[in-house]
Amino acid sequence: MTLASAAAASSAASAPAVELSDVRFAYRAGTDVVAIDSLVIPRGETVFLHGPSGSGKTTLLGLLAGVLQADRGAVRILGTDITRLSSGERDAFRAQHLGYVFQQFNLIPYLSVRENILLPVRLDAARRARLGGADPVQAADALARDLDIDGALQSKVTELSVGQQQRVAVARALIASPEVVICDEPTSALDSDRRERFLQLLFKSCTKAGATLVFVSHDLSLQPLFSRAVSLPTVNHASAVAAVEN
Template sequence: MIDIRDVRFAWPGSARDVLDIDSFSVGSGERVFLQGPSGSGKTTLLSLLGAVISPDHGTIHVNGVDITTLRGAVRDKFRVDEMGFIFQMFNLIPYLSPIQNVLLPCQFSADRNKAASSKRSITDEAIRLLSHLGLEGDIVRQRASELSVGQQQRVAAARALIGSPGLIIADEPTSALDADARVIFLQLLFEECKRTGASLLFVSHDQSLAHQFDHTVNLSVINRAGRAQDSSVVQAGGSA
C-alpha cells in the first residue's frame, strides 16, 4: 500500500535533510505502528505521504501510484480518494453534526461517495459507521463541538473510514484520550479497518500500544537524517 524508496527532504532554506529514508513500506491490509519521538521527522513524513509536500529525491508509491509525480488538483483528488486521516485533536468542524462531519470526504470525492453509497444511502452509511464506533442516538445530530474528546476522535475515525479508502493514516489519535478510551478506540479502529480491508499507518510515541500491531517501525531508526541529528546532539552533549 505504501512504498517509500530513497526519499530525502529538506525544508526550503535549510541545508540539512530532516528526512532521509532508504526504504519503508506498509503492505495491503497491514497495521503498522510507526514510533518516533518528537523531532524524528514524523510530521514531515506524514506531509509527504499526504502529498502536501514533495520530496527532494526518491519515490513514494501509495496504492501503486507514485504520488511525487502528482500535481495540484490531481493530488488533492488522489489524497481524498485513497486516504483517510485522523489527527491528534481538533479533527471536526465544530458547527457541523457528527453525521455531516463524517460525510465530508464524500462531498469532495466521487469515488468515496460511490463506495459509501453502494449498499445504502450515504447518510445511513455514516450512521452505521458511527454506531459501530459506539456513537448512537441524538448525539450524531448535535453540534460536534458538544462531544467529548473521545467521541470526537471516534467521529474522526468514522470519517476516515467512510467510502473505504485503502489507507488510514492516524497521527497520535489516542494521545488526548484516557487509558480506557484509548483501548476502546483502538479496538474499534482495528475492527473497522479489517472490515474495509484498509491498511493502517498508526503514528504514536506511546510504545505500550505497539504490541497490538502487525509491525512496529521506529522512525528514528529508518530515518538516517534523524540519526545524524541525534549523534550530533550526543556529541554536543559529550563535549560540554
C-alpha cells in the same frame, strides 16, 4: 489519464499500501528532515510507526498524504508514485484513497457530527463512487454504530467528549472504505482506558473496511496491539532530525 495513474491502475491491486524509496525532504535546503532509503508497508497491516517527537513523524505523514512534496525519491501509495502527480492530482488522490485522523481537533465545529463524517464523500465524487451506490447517510450511520457514536449523530461537535470526537474522526477517515488510513497520535488526548477501547474500535473498523492502518505514536505501550512496528529513528537517518529533537 496520466501515465502515472495508468501505471497505478495496472499495479494497484498487487502493490503495497506504502512504498518509500530513497526519499529526501527538507523544509530548508541542506537540512533534511526526512531521509528514508526504503520503507514498505504491505496492505492489510496495522502498522505502528513510533519515534520521539521531532523524529520527523508529522513530516513523513505529510509526505504520505501528498500535502508535502518530496525533494527526491519516490513515494508510492497503492503503487502510484504521488511525487509525480501535480498538487491538484495529489489532492484528488488523497480524497479518493486516504483517511486521516489528527491528534485532536479533528472536526469542523460548525458542522454536525453526521455532516463531519460525510465530509469526504460530499467533497469528492470519486470517494463517493466508492460507496457503490449505497446511501452516504446510511454508510455514515453504520460507521457511527460500529464506533459507538450513533447516539451523538445529531449533536453539535462541541458537545462531544474528546474520545467521542476522535471516534467521529475515525468514522470520517473510514467512510467509503479508503485503502489507507493514517492516524497521527490519535490517542494522545485520551486516558489509558479509553485509549484501549478506542484502538479496539479502530482496528475493528479498519478490518471491516479492508483498510491498511498507519498509526503514528510515541507511546510504545501501544506497540503490542499492532501487527507490525516500525521505529522511525531507525528508518529515518536524516541529519537534521537529531537537531530538531531538541
